[in-house]
Amino acid sequence: MEIANALVFLAAALLMGLAAIGAAVGIGNLGGKFLEGAARQPELVPLLRSQFFIVMGLVDAVPMIGVGLGMYLMFAVA
């Protein structure tokens, strides 16, 4: 039983850890490209900001579902 519980926590940790790596890479790339675009054409900052906002929503969706499932495993299943 203790091993089963430990495996559930391990699964939750993997879910949230891998989700965090994915989100970090995605959002890091996004921020880098935003600065690149803003440096090339500073007058486009407001436009780039709204596109940045939209893509941020796309990038962080799946990691947040992963975090939610991890929380469910830790607090409701284990």
Added chain:
Amino acid sequence: MTLGKGNLKQGAHSRKTRSRIFKILLIQAVICLIFSAGLILVDLETAYSALLGGAIYLLPTLYFADRALRFSAGQSAKRALAEMYMSQIWKMALMTVGFAAVFITIQPLNPFSLFGTFILMQILNWVAQIGLNTRFLKL
């Protein structure tokens, strides 16, 4: 700092984006409420789980949109990026706390309904953002 013509134009763009994002969030909230109301016919537990899933998505996103797209004319790229990152961090933290609080305090709960509504809200966000923002597809 004086507001030049360019800054006023930038401000108008920010206001337009902000109002569009809030309109999308309002549509999502209405759909979530209708979805939950419909699920009352199935089961009360399923219905409130769906409502909680929607709330866990909508409240942090509302905070994120409000903070990240706050209007300020002539904002620098560095400041915009910092504000966007800070609001994103807070959004993630609020969602994590929301999930933990719901799973700890509310029992019984239907996880399929909760995650189903959460995922539905995410998909609605993608579809609405790309559908309403036609300029996004041209970039």
